Amino acid sequence: MKGILQCDFVSTKHVQDLERYYRRRYRKNYNPIKSISLLSPPFCPYNTTHSSWSAESCPPMDKETLEATCKSKYNITVLKPLIGRMPNENVKQLLSVCDNDRINCKFLFLVRDPRGIIPSSKAFGFFKDDDDSLLGTHEWSKKICSATEINLNLFRSMSSDEKKRFMLLRYEDLAKDPLKTLPSLLKFAGLPDDKNLRKWLDLASHRPETESERNVARWRQDSWEGAERWRWLVESDVISVIEKYCSHVMSVLGYKAVGGSHDLQTNLAVKLLEDSYEALRWF
Numbered sequence: 001m002k003g004i005l006q007c008d009f010v011s012t013k014h015v016q017d018l019e020r021y022y023r024r025r026y027r028k029n030y031n032p033i034k035s036i037s038l039l040s041p042p043f044c045p046y047n048t049t050h051s052s053w054s055a056e057s058c059p060p061m062d063k064e065t066l067e068a069t070c071k072s073k074y075n076i077t078v079l080k081p082l083i084g085r086m087p088n089e090n091v092k093q094l095l096s097v098c099d100n101d102r103i104n105c106k107f108l109f110l111v112r113d114p115r116g117i118i119p120s121s122k123a124f125g126f127f128k129d130d131d132d133s134l135l136g137t138h139e140w141s142k143k144i145c146s147a148t149e150i151n152l153n154l155f156r157s158m159s160s161d162e163k164k165r166f167m168l169l170r171y172e173d174l175a176k177d178p179l180k181t182l183p184s185l186l187k188f189a190g191l192p193d194d195k196n197l198r199k200w201l202d203l204a205s206h207r208p209e210t211e212s213e214r215n216v217a218r219w220r221q222d223s224w225e226g227a228e229r230w231r232w233l234v235e236s237d238v239i240s241v242i243e244k245y246c247s248h249v250m251s252v253l254g255y256k257a258v259g260g261s262h263d264l265q266t267n268l269a270v271k272l273l274e275d276s277y278e279a280l281r282w283f
Contacts, residue, residue: 001097005077005105007070015063023058042069076191089147090154105165106189109155109283112171113255113272114145114246115239116230137241145246152252156282168283170253172273175227178205228268236262252278 003010009018022035040047042065044058070077087093091107098105118140121127127136155166167188174181178201186193205223208214230239236258243250243257250257254277258265 001079001081001094002100002103004079005097005103007067007074007077009063009066012063015061015066018066019061023055023061037069037074076189083147083151089143090151092154107166108169108185108188109151109166110169110171111148111253113227113230113253114141114148114250115234115242115255116171116227118144118242119230119234119238134238134241137238138245141242141245145249149249149252152249152279152282156279163283166283168279170273172227175205175223176273178202178223231268231272232266236260236265239265254278254280 002008004014009015018038022038036048037043038061039053039055039058043061044053046053046057081094083089083091091109094107097103118137121140121144122129122136127140129136155163155168158166167185169181169185179198182198182201183193203217204220206220207222208217208220213220239258240260243259247257254274256272256274258272264270
């Protein structure tokens, strides 16, 4: 990670990973342009907007060109590390990566309502429930919410100077009103406002309105609908298990419990998100 933050990709294996993910692996009839940078010169003979461009025309990337382009054309690197893949599932080692005069890091700590995370984790095969006891949901709920609480307490214990490098973001706040949330994110990152970025974000967070738009922009969806989907898809007994193990961290992050009420869970007119919450004061 230190290497990537300094445009040093360490080995050809890392370059091959980027090649596969950003340039070769995409679903049929889906937008193949995952990274405009890696699909434009000097990595490809044409820009993605050129009529002769195609993913197949781009030769395999090489480590030297990737490092040289990274160092000469870009001064900000963005990484998305997953806490579940870190030692002891906390950010301590991540913080040590940035304990370096050559690397100026800022951290955006993204959290989400566990009632949305945990059923999604099951759907993607991170765990399974073998029987009616929901044992997997019990164990995964304890694991996810314990890790979140440990990391929140780590941030809470930092000095005020250390906290300046951190920002807390609830996924639901971004999903509900992306354009309202964007300015604070850009300010924190030290990036300028950009009308093209605003336009893209607005499109990306709303469903296409016409059939022709749907055919060319299958990646677009309603972001708030996605954030609230658990409310009408997940059984009440599963939500009760999650709230049993996650009630404290939910309260700290401003997520309201439904307390076993199916009517409250499925009534989308009732907001389950507090505007003011305890953890916000820790950052």
